[in-house]
Amino acid sequence: MSNNNYIALIPLLPFASFVLLGLFGKKYFNKLSGIIGTTSLLASCVLSLYAAYTYFFVFGKVNAVYQKFEVLKFSWLQFSTTTSIDMGLLLDPISMMMVVVVTFVSLMVHIFSLGYMKGEERFATYYAFLSLFTFSMLGLVLSTNIFQIYIFWELVGVSSYLLIGFYFTKASAIAASKKAFVVTRFADLGFLIGILILGFHAETLDFNTLISTLTNPQSAQFLSITSASFFGITALTWALVLVFIGGAGKSAMFPLHIWLPDAMEGPTPVSALIHAATMVVAGVFLVARLFPVFALDVTALDAVTYTGLISAVIAAIIACTQTDIKRVLAYSTMSQIGFMMFALGISKIGGEEGLGYMASMFHLFTHAFFKSLLFLGAGAVIHLVHSNEMKDMGGLRKLMPITHITFLIACLAISGIPPFAGFFSKEEILLAASNSNKLVFYVALITSALTAFYMFRLYFSIFWNKESQAHSEHGEGTLTMKIPLIILGICTLAVGFVPFSELVTNNGIGFHSHIDYLFSITPVTLSLISIFVASVLYKKQNLEPEIISKSLGKFYTSAQKKFFVDEVYLFITHKFIYTLIAKPTAWFDKNIVDGLMNLMAETTAKISELIKGVQSGKVQNYALYFFAGIAALAILFIYILK
Amino acid sequence: MNQITITHILFVSTALFFIGMYGLFTRRNMITMLMSVELILNSVNINFVAFNKYLYPQNLDGIFFTIFIITIAAAEAAVAISIIINLYRSHQSIDVDDASEMKY
Numbered sequence: 021m022s023n024n025n026y027i028a029l030i031p032l033l034p035f036a037s038f039v040l041l042g043l044f045g046k047k048y049f050n051k052l053s054g055i056i057g058t059t060s061l062l063a064s065c066v067l068s069l070y071a072a073y074t075y076f077f078v079f080g081k082v083n084a085v086y087q088k089f090e091v092l093k094f095s096w097l098q099f100s101t102t103t104s105i106d107m108g109l110l111l112d113p114i115s116m117m118m119v120v121v122v123t124f125v126s127l128m129v130h131i132f133s134l135g136y137m138k139g140e141e142r143f144a145t146y147y148a149f150l151s152l153f154t155f156s157m158l159g160l161v162l163s164t165n166i167f168q169i170y171i172f173w174e175l176v177g178v179s180s181y182l183l184i185g186f187y188f189t190k191a192s193a194i195a196a197s198k199k200a201f202v203v204t205r206f207a208d209l210g211f212l213i214g215i216l217i218l219g220f221h222a223e224t225l226d227f228n229t230l231i232s233t234l235t236n237p238q239s240a241q242f243l244s245i246t247s248a249s250f251f252g253i254t255a256l257t258w259a260l261v262l263v264f265i266g267g268a269g270k271s272a273m274f275p276l277h278i279w280l281p282d283a284m285e286g287p288t289p290v291s292a293l294i295h296a297a298t299m300v301v302a303g304v305f306l307v308a309r310l311f312p313v314f315a316l317d318v319t320a321l322d323a324v325t326y327t328g329l330i331s332a333v334i335a336a337i338i339a340c341t342q343t344d345i346k347r348v349l350a351y352s353t354m355s356q357i358g359f360m361m362f363a364l365g366i367s368k369i370g371g372e373e374g375l376g377y378m379a380s381m382f383h384l385f386t387h388a389f390f391k392s393l394l395f396l397g398a399g400a401v402i403h404l405v406h407s408n409e410m411k412d413m414g415g416l417r418k419l420m421p422i423t424h425i426t427f428l429i430a431c432l433a434i435s436g437i438p439p440f441a442g443f444f445s446k447e448e449i450l451l452a453a454s455n456s457n458k459l460v461f462y463v464a465l466i467t468s469a470l471t472a473f474y475m476f477r478l479y480f481s482i483f484w485n486k487e488s489q490a491h492s493e494h495g496e497g498t499l500t501m502k503i504p505l506i507i508l509g510i511c512t513l514a515v516g517f518v519p520f521s522e523l524v525t526n527n528g529i530g531f532h533s534h535i536d537y538l539f540s541i542t543p544v545t546l547s548l549i550s551i552f553v554a555s556v557l558y559k560k561q562n563l564e565p566e567i568i569s570k571s572l573g574k575f576y577t578s579a580q581k582k583f584f585v586d587e588v589y590l591f592i593t594h595k596f597i598y599t600l601i602a603k604p605t606a607w608f609d610k611n612i613v614d615g616l617m618n619l620m621a622e623t624t625a626k627i628s629e630l631i632k633g634v635q636s637g638k639v640q641n642y643a644l645y646f647f648a649g650i651a652a653l654a655i656l657f658i659y660i661l662k
Numbered sequence: 663m664n665q666i667t668i669t670h671i672l673f674v675s676t677a678l679f680f681i682g683m684y685g686l687f688t689r690r691n692m693i694t695m696l697m698s699v700e701l702i703l704n705s706v707n708i709n710f711v712a713f714n715k716y717l718y719p720q721n722l723d724g725i726f727f728t729i730f731i732i733t734i735a736a737a738e739a740a741v742a743i744s745i746i747i748n749l750y751r752s753h754q755s756i757d758v759d760d761a762s763e764m765k766y
Contacts, residue, residue, distance in 0.1 A: 637765025639758045640687050640695075647683065 045144025207269020271303025328361025
């Protein structure tokens with residue numbers, strides 16, 4: 021194995037840019053900071069492409085199996101001779117794949133933002149936050165142990181919070197950033213407890229050791245974690261489900277998804293980077309990282325499967341009814357992540373057996389490209405129209421040809437039309453589902469048809485429908501906004517042909533996957549029908565959509581209101597948590613805790629009030645006390661103590 | 663004619679001590695108070711000399727202490743008088759009751 025220490029530069033370059041821009045950017049080179057951030061990301065991206073290339077094709081494979089390498093590992097906190105928290109870089113197929121995705125999408129977003137955020141007062145701060153996010157995300161995917169991943173996990177949460185609340189003068193942005201932080205933080209509590217249970221039983225936090233000890237059914241650690249139980253459920257299940265709750269919070273899985281649509285308050289390129297391509301798939305990545313452990317426990321895998329499935333369906337239905345284009349994309353992201361989740365849940369260990377795992381990672385990979393393309397396209401549209409609402413758009417295809425073409429490519433990709441990227445990954449997911457669980461398969465099939473429908477509803481509403489009312493002041497946008505769209509468009513066409521199954525599998529042994537054309541007829545036909553329906557309803561302005569939505573009645577309104585999940589949360593937090601927990605706690609704090617302190621202070625004040633007369637300020641009184649004291653001592657020693 | 667015993671001398675010094683104390687407590691004038699303190703110190707001096715003379719005639723410790731106390735009393739008088747002068751400058755008075763800012 022050659023010297024791979026340079027890989028540490030991939031996360032450290034964005035970090036350096038964060039420090040530089042964060043400390044000095046705004047004051048000294050506000051205009052230049054975009055160039056600085058982009059340059060460091062470009063270097064990082066080139067390095068990561070090189071690293072991935074050498075890993076996959078030069079040194080990664082030993083005896084036809086992709087190995088896991090740990091680079092630059094050192095112990096950061098040494099608790100005892102056996103337990104320590106380490107820091108290091110873990111190189112394996114999924115981390116290399118994620119590094120490429122993160123740096124590439126981040127680079128595209130950096131370039132796009134040069135045009136999109138031009139003239140912002142806090143331009144340097146924006147780039148500093150983007151760099152911080154990229155650093156944390158890279159640290160997350162390269163983590164060698166579960167505690168290191170937790171640290172970076174929180175860091176991406178913080179940078180997401182900072183970027184959602186970037187326009188902090190807007191009340192809705194502040195509320196959204198707070199909501200995102202609180203919801204994911206609540207989920208992370210589960211994650212932390214899960215880590216502690218896993219670490220306690222496995223006696224290690226290190227991924228490689230953890231997986232190798234727990235997958236060995238004879239090991240003492242395995243026996244300990246499976247025999248310990250709480251409420252009749254084994255510690256292993258508890259730990260995995262709790263870890264999954266953390267992942268579900270970050271990945272916006274039902275019912276912890278409520279923060280994601282609101283997170284669209286942030287600048288659109290941020291949504292493309294964080295809330296579409298990278299951070300929200302952290303949950304999928306976490307489950308994939310611990311997959312050999314998850315595979316030990318059927319209950320945990322079922323939890324993953326059905327959470328993913330429910331999220332995919334619900335999000336797809338809600339996406340059909342939303343009118344804010346970024347919210348449609350947000351729900352579509354949630355739906356696609358649901359696909360990745362249940363694909364992991366139905367997977368098994370092994371090459372062909374682990375088709376679901378491979379398909380999930382493949383979908384994560386392709387989704388990152390076409391979804392960031394969709395968001396950047398939406399960003400370009402919003403930049404032109406100055407509105408997020410569909411009704412303000414329409415007929416934009418003549419005004420913005422490049423955005424139109426690339427958006428169409430991305431829509432076709434997400435709908436699973438060959439030969440675009442989404443087709444390949446989605447087919448693998450559906451194939452894996454039909455091989456293992458028919459229920460999951462049929463639901464996924466319907467969801468994927470719905471996906472095609474709502475994406476083309478979006479597409480036609482933006483680019484066709486009525487004649488354009490928008491007049492373009494600055495054309496389609498700057499060159500820096502067009503280039504990322506074109507590059508991502510090309511990628512969306514190309515990445516489907518990556519021989520993914522030979523590179524990324526859960527046991528490191530590649531296999532040759534082939535598209536089963538007979539199988540893919542059904543989903544592709546369904547998608548085409550959906551696209552046709554969408555084109556009938558939305559290509560020209562007509563009354564049909566309204567009539568249909570009216571005929572659906574209550575179901576439509578409840579979907580439009582996002583199935584009242586937010587209201588349920590509000591109800592629970594207000595009626596139960598607020599009145600039953602928060603209010604009594606506040607009362608206790610105000611009256612008992614503060615009261616105790618006040619009592620002490622008041623008692624002291626009273627006593628001093630009583631005895632302050634001694635401090636009369638009269639010298640002769642003091643002299644009298646002095647002599648009286650001496651006399652008392654004299655009497656004490658002479659007569660009493662003898 | 664009886665000889666002067668230690669009791670006589672101690673009687674004198676005790677009288678001196680309490681006269682000093684009385685002066686210290688009743689006079690409001692700081693110079694008078696300073697003089698009263700000197701009286702107290704001198705009563706102690708008399709005690710030292712008397713004990714030295716009657717109990718340990720072969721030693722000189724009591725005499726040494728007396729000399730020390732006289733020296734310190736001189737230094738202390740200098741300090742006290744400078745305090746009194748400063749007090750007079752700031753309060754236009756050397757009455758202790760006028761300088762009562764330091765009370766609670």
